[in-house]
Amino acid sequence: MSFLHPAIAWAGVAAVALPIIIHLLFRRRRVSIEWAAMELLREAVRRTNRRLQFEHWIVLTLRCLMLLAAGLAIAVPIFGTSVGGGQARRLVMVVIDNGASSALRGGSESELVRVIDEVRTMLAQSEIRDRVGIVLASQSPTLVLAPTVDTAAIEQALSRIEPAQTPSELKDAFMLALATINAARLDGSASGEVARVVLASAFRRASLTDVSSISGANTANTVGAVQAKSDASAGTDAASTTPRIEIIALLPAQDSPSDARVVHVDARPAPAGAAVLVRAVIAREGASLEAGQTFVRATGTGMSAAPERAVLWEKGQSEATIDFQLLPAAQVAGTRKIGVEVHIEDDNLSTGNAGFAAVDVRSELEIGVVGRRTSLDASELERVPSSLWISRALSPSVGSGMRVRDIDPSACDGRALLGLDAVVLARPDLLSPSACDAIGKFALSGGVVVVIPAGESIAQTWGQVVFPKLSVPLRVAAEAVDHDPPLRLAEEQPPSSLLSSIAPELSALVAPIETKRTVALSGFSKGEVVLVNADGSPLVVAQAPRRDDGRVERGMVIGFSTAPELIWTNLPVKPLMVPLLQEIVRAGIQMAAGRNEVAVGERMSGEALAIMRHEATIQPRATEGNTTTTLAIGQDGVSTNLVERAGIWRSDAGAMVASNVRPASIALAPNAPDSVRAALAPLGDVRFRSNESNETTAQVPTGADWSFMLLVIALALLLIEGVLSRLFSHASLPSASSTDETVSIVGRVRVRARSEPAMSSSSSISSSGGRT
Numbered sequence: 065m066s067f068l069h070p071a072i073a074w075a076g077v078a079a080v081a082l083p084i085i086i087h088l089l090f091r092r093r094r095v096s097i098e099w100a101a102m103e104l105l106r107e108a109v110r111r112t113n114r115r116l117q118f119e120h121w122i123v124l125t126l127r128c129l130m131l132l133a134a135g136l137a138i139a140v141p142i143f144g145t146s147v148g149g150g151q152a153r154r155l156v157m158v159v160i161d162n163g164a165s166s167a168l169r170g171g172s173e174s175e176l177v178r179v180i181d182e183v184r185t186m187l188a189q190s191e192i193r194d195r196v197g198i199v200l201a202s203q204s205p206t207l208v209l210a211p212t213v214d215t216a217a218i219e220q221a222l223s224r225i226e227p228a229q230t231p232s233e234l235k236d237a238f239m240l241a242l243a244t245i246n247a248a249r250l251d252g253s254a255s256g257e258v259a260r261v262v263l264a265s266a267f268r269r270a271s272l273t274d275v276s277s278i279s280g281a282n283t284a285n286t287v288g289a290v291q292a293k294s295d296a297s298a299g300t301d302a303a304s305t306t307p308r309i310e311i312i313a314l315l316p317a318q319d320s321p322s323d324a325r326v327v328h329v330d331a332r333p334a335p336a337g338a339a340v341l342v343r344a345v346i347a348r349e350g351a352s353l354e355a356g357q358t359f360v361r362a363t364g365t366g367m368s369a370a371p372e373r374a375v376l377w378e379k380g381q382s383e384a385t386i387d388f389q390l391l392p393a394a395q396v397a398g399t400r401k402i403g404v405e406v407h408i409e410d411d412n413l414s415t416g417n418a419g420f421a422a423v424d425v426r427s428e429l430e431i432g433v434v435g436r437r438t439s440l441d442a443s444e445l446e447r448v449p450s451s452l453w454i455s456r457a458l459s460p461s462v463g464s465g466m467r468v469r470d471i472d473p474s475a476c477d478g479r480a481l482l483g484l485d486a487v488v489l490a491r492p493d494l495l496s497p498s499a500c501d502a503i504g505k506f507a508l509s510g511g512v513v514v515v516i517p518a519g520e521s522i523a524q525t526w527g528q529v530v531f532p533k534l535s536v537p538l539r540v541a542a543e544a545v546d547h548d549p550p551l552r553l554a555e556e557q558p559p560s561s562l563l564s565s566i567a568p569e570l571s572a573l574v575a576p577i578e579t580k581r582t583v584a585l586s587g588f589s590k591g592e593v594v595l596v597n598a599d600g601s602p603l604v605v606a607q608a609p610r611r612d613d614g615r616v617e618r619g620m621v622i623g624f625s626t627a628p629e630l631i632w633t634n635l636p637v638k639p640l641m642v643p644l645l646q647e648i649v650r651a652g653i654q655m656a657a658g659r660n661e662v663a664v665g666e667r668m669s670g671e672a673l674a675i676m677r678h679e680a681t682i683q684p685r686a687t688e689g690n691t692t693t694t695l696a697i698g699q700d701g702v703s704t705n706l707v708e709r710a711g712i713w714r715s716d717a718g719a720m721v722a723s724n725v726r727p728a729s730i731a732l733a734p735n736a737p738d739s740v741r742a743a744l745a746p747l748g749d750v751r752f753r754s755n756e757s758n759e760t761t762a763q764v765p766t767g768a769d770w771s772f773m774l775l776v777i778a779l780a781l782l783l784i785e786g787v788l789s790r791l792f793s794h795a796s797l798p799s800a801s802s803t804d805e806t807v808s809i810v811g812r813v814r815v816r817a818r819s820e821p822a823m824s825s826s827s828s829i830s831s832s833g834g835r836t
Contacts, residue, residue, distance in 0.1 A: 076135010083127040119792040123785060130781035137774035154194045154258040155211055155248060157241035158183055161201045161265030162225055163232030164415045164664075164729040168268075168321065175317070176227050179264045182314060182753065184222065186262065195257065197244055201237035201265065202228035203665045204706060211248060229415055229709050230665040231729035232271040234263065238747065245309065260310040263750075266317035267740045269731040311750045316740045320733060321412045322350030324358050326419030327383070327727050330564060331364070331404040332654050333425055333465075334389070340364060340423055341565065342388040344406040346375050349732060355379045359409050360386055364423075365402040365679075365712075368393040400426055401660075401720040403679060403712030416730045420712055420722040422660040424653060427465065430483050431458050431649060434471045435490030445637075446630045450519045451490035453628045453636040457645045458488075466646065478502040486512035486649045490627075493518040493526040500533040507534050507609050507619035512652040514645075517544065517583045519627035524583050535609035536621045537587035550578035550633075551597045560594045562606055562622075562651045566643050573640040579603070579633040582625045594622070594648070601625065604644075606652070617701075618669060620656035622648055663726045664710050668695055668703040670721065676703070676713040 160183065166176035187196060196218050197211040209221040238261065245259045265271050328345040342362050356377045363369040367390040375384045390404070402425050407418035435451025451470070459468045471480050471487075473494035481487060481502060489495070489503070492515055507513045513534060517524055527540035553574040557563075563570060574595070585602055594604035603625055609617040628636045635641050654660070662668045670676060676695040695703045695713065707713075713721045735743075737752075744750040 073136055073139035073141070076132055076139060079131040079135055080128045082131065083124055087124060116792075119788075123789055123792060126781050126785040126788065130778050130785060133774045133778035133781060137771045137778060139771075141771065141774070154190070154260050155197075155245060156187070156194045156260045156262060157197045157199060157211070157244055158262045158264055159199045159201055159234065159237045159241050160225060161232050161234060161237075161263075161267075161271050162228050163202045163271055164227070164229050164725055165232070165268050165270035165413070165732060166266070167227035167415045168266075168323075168413045168732060170319075170321070170412070174227060175266050176225065179266065179314065180222050180225060183262065183264050184219075186312075186753070187218070197241070198222070198225075199237050199241050199244070200225065200228075201232050201234050201271075203230040203233045203236075205233055205237035205240045207240060207244060211244065211253075227415065229725055230706065231726060232265070234265060234271055238263070242309075258310065260312060263311070263313040263744070265314060267313075267735050268317060269733040269735060270729050272735050272740060272743055273728065273731075309748065311744070311748050312753060313740070313744060313750055314753045316735055316737055318734050318737075320351035322348065322353070323411055323413045323416075323730075323732055324348040324408055325413070325416035325725075325727065325730060326406055326408060329404065329406045329419035329421040329722075329724070330561065331421040331423040332565065332651060333423065338392045338425070338427070340367060340390040340402070340404065340425060342370075342390060342404055342406065342421070343564065344386050344388070344419060345383065346386060346408065347383045347727070348377070349382065353377070353380050353382060360406060361408075362388040362390065362404065362406045364390045364404040366393060366399060367391065367402065367404075400424060400718055403714075403720060403722065405712075413730060413732065416725045416727070418710060419724055420710060422712065422720040422722045429466050429485045429650065429653060430469065431466050432469045432471045432481065432484045432487040433458075433490055434473055434476050434487060434492075434495070436472065436494070437470060448629065448636075449490065450516050450627045450629050451488075453641070454488050454490060454516070454645060457628075457636075457642045458649065460642060464646075466649070473499065476502065478505070481506050481511075484511065485653050486514065488514040488516065488649075489530070490516050491518055491520075492516070492530050493521065493524070495526070495530065497529070500530055503530075504533040504535060504609075507621055508617050510618040510656055512620045512622065512649060512656050514622045514624070514649065514652075516624050517627045517632075519629040519632060527583075531587075531621075531623075534621045535611070535617065536607040537610070538585065538605060538607055538621065538623050539587045540623070540625075541584040541586075544581050544583045546581050547579065550580045551582065551599060551601070552579075553577045553603065554596050554598045554600075557595060558590075558593050560606075561655060562594050562648050563644075565651070566647055573638075573643070576638050577633065577635055577640060579626050579635075581627075581632040585623060585625050595644075604648070606648075608656070616669075618656060620652045622652060660720060661722045661724065662707055664707050664723055665726065665729065666707060667705075668697070668707055668713065668721055668723070669701055670697045670703070670715065670719055671717060672697060672699050672701050674715045674717060674719060676715050676719070676721065678709060679712045679714055 160176075160179065162176055166174065166179070168175045170178075187194065193213045193215065195211040195213050196209070197207065198209040198218075198221050200206050200208055208225075209217065212218065241261050245261070248257075249259075325347060326344055327347045330343045331340055333339070334341050342364075344360065344362065346358060346360065348358070354377075358375045358377065359372055360375060361369065361372050370388040370390055373386055373388070375386055377384065388406070401422055404421045404423055405418055406420075410417060433451050433455050435449060435454075437449065437451055437455075455468045455470065458464075458466045469484070473491050474496070476495060476499040484506070487503065487506065495503070503513060515530065515534075517540065518526065522544045523542065524540050524544060525542055527542075531538050531540070555571060555575070557570055557574060559567070566573070579597065582597075582601065582603075585605055588602065588605045588607065592605050592607050593602045594606050596602055604622065605625075606620060606622045609619050609621065611617060626633045626635070628641065630636060635644075668676060674697040676697065678693045678695075695705060695707065697715075698704050707723045710723050710725050713723060741750070
């Protein structure tokens with residue numbers, strides 16, 4: 065026998081002691097006082113005492129049994145878990161996939177609602193009340209309901225589940241479910257129960273990207289490992305009877321709905337004026353991509369909303385780019401950063417219909433150029449140093465939007481870098497170790513560092529010192545190499561966010577560039593190349609600072625393989641020079657400002673101990689219900705919690721970060737059933753829900769719920785106890801006969817008492833007569 069509520073059963077057993085305790089407490093200790101009439105009653109008490117004690121024991125026993133039956137009835141005893149036919153009580157852990165793709169709507173209901181309804185149907189098919197626990201599979205997985213038989217609590221937990229914007233993590237959720245089962249077996253609460261894990265998911269590409277997403281090396285044979293651990297803790301005899309863990313999965317969805325989403329938003333100030341240029345990438349997917357249109361809107365904080373534009377899709381087209389120009393409307397004076405939102409009309413999946421970006425809108429940027437400037441006349445152009453060419457390119461005229469500050473290498477320290485947005489190292493060979501440390505801290509705090517080879521020397525030994533201080537893997541060769549004939553830039557340049565604003569004119573701008581001397585760069589990936597020479601060697605490389613553990617930090621480091629001096633290249637006197645440096649610096653500041661974009665489901669980087677607050681979006685999404693609206697940045701510069709929603713986050717100090725949904729987390733393409741089977745196979749014996757519609761109930765025996773019968777017994781005992789208590793109280797009229805009997809007994813006692821003196825007197829008379 066087992067109980068659905070063991071604690072209540074023990075409470076019922078303990079309640080049996082209450083009548084006994086009350087009986088003992090109310091027993092009065094009488095003090096004996098001798099008085100004449102007492103002798104007359106002693107005989108009557110001796111005659112009735114045994115009967116009264118017997119009556120008291122009957123009433124006390126009935127009261128104890130009544131409390132015991134009531135307690136066991138509330139605890140719901142289950143008989144016959146080892147014999148009979150039926151279904152044993154189970155410990156069911158339900159893993160519900162409420163990731164970003166679960167908000168997909170088909171008709172009036174979302175896919176998550178349909179999955180939850182199927183879970184309800186599965187639970188309702190059980191003949192007895194199983195213990196049910198619920199784990200949510202959105203990142204990071206959470207146990208929202210500990211195993212319980214309380215149907216109201218189970219229904220309440222299911223009704224509160226909403227789609228999240230974070231990706232699905234079925235593997236981690238499955239591991240959490242197994243850990244919960246193992247904990248229940250170790251503490252004995254799951255004794256005799258059949259453990260079952262239900263994977264409630266549509267298993268779309270967003271939840272199951274490939275076969276290894278669940279069946280990784282750490283997950284293979286996990287069920288067996290948990291079973292072995294439970295068996296070992298239970299002992300040899302118990303292990304042989306420990307029920308195995310069953311795994312049930314819902315059937316994978318096979319439809320391929322059409323959906324459009326905002327993939328990326330790039331916003332930056334216009335080269336002239338106060339406007340903000342916005343470029344958005346819109347993508348769509350589905351079984352059949354027919355010709356159509358999608359309406360797109362863009363707006364920004366303190367900016368006038370741009371007119372709505374339409375993306376005209378051709379048949380089979382899956383991606384498009386659209387541009388907007390936002391003009392200031394009610395912007396507060398002194399505003400440093402604003403948030404930009406691009407959103408499309410609602411469709412089957414609202415998650416992903418909006419994209420966000422944070423943009424720096426200051427009218428002027430502070431740029432520091434580290435190098436020695438000399439006084440030269442116009443006839444000595446070949447001797448003009450890099451620092452002078454760079455200063456003229458960044459600030460060719462008043463009102464260019466950039467203010468240049470010259471810094472001598474010997475005076476470069478933390479104080480000299482205060483207030484700068486970017487620094488250009490034109491003479492890195494003259495920097496002291498302390499100056500390198502100061503520049504490294506500047507880069508990690510969100511600054512942009514542009515590194516130029518030392519133009520006055522062929523030896524470039526500085527690279528082994530400067531780049532490690534900047535926390536990037538980029539390296540330079542020890543010596544520069546001359547090229548004859550000069551190198552030319554490739555006609556087709558790789559796409560780069562740093563030069564996206566001049567991308568249409570880039571092929572014409574790079575055509576006349578010739579490079580006579582370069583220094584070889586190494587330690588970069590293909591995606592970090594900004595400009596490339598015709599021979600495949602890079603001219604410009606951009607990298608983000610990284611910690612020792614590989615974590616990307618704030619800031620940006622941009623390295624050149626040639627110095628902008630005429631003895632190295634003709635770049636300084638060509639039209640590419642000004643837009644190249646200005647766009648690299650301006651776009652680099654936008655991209656490096658606190659790494660101002662983070663994916664939903666990741667941790668946010670920012671200023672240590674800052675509090676980031678989520679700003680209201682233009683169109684609140686249905687999936688923004690129960691999510692965190694504040695994030696605390698820890699001492700290490702990383703948020704303690706994951707980012708749970710898309711939008712703009714702002715701190716009191718003015719820092720701003722845009723969070724966006726990962727495109728992979730809302731991929732709606734279905735997975736073939738065979739692929740899902742292959743992914744789940746290493747977990748153990750997995751059965752799909754279609755095979756469970758007519759579940760056999762003869763696998764493990766069970767019994768009936770006796771709680772109602774015990775309640776009837778408790779009421780019957782209560783009624784009997786009431787009648788007997790009334791009867792044994794001797795307060796009714798028929799008890800008068802017993803009173804008469806008592807009086808007669810007392811009369812006989814008196815008669816005997818009187819006869820004893822008479823006999824003694826007669827004996828004395830006879831003795832006296834004899835003497836006489």
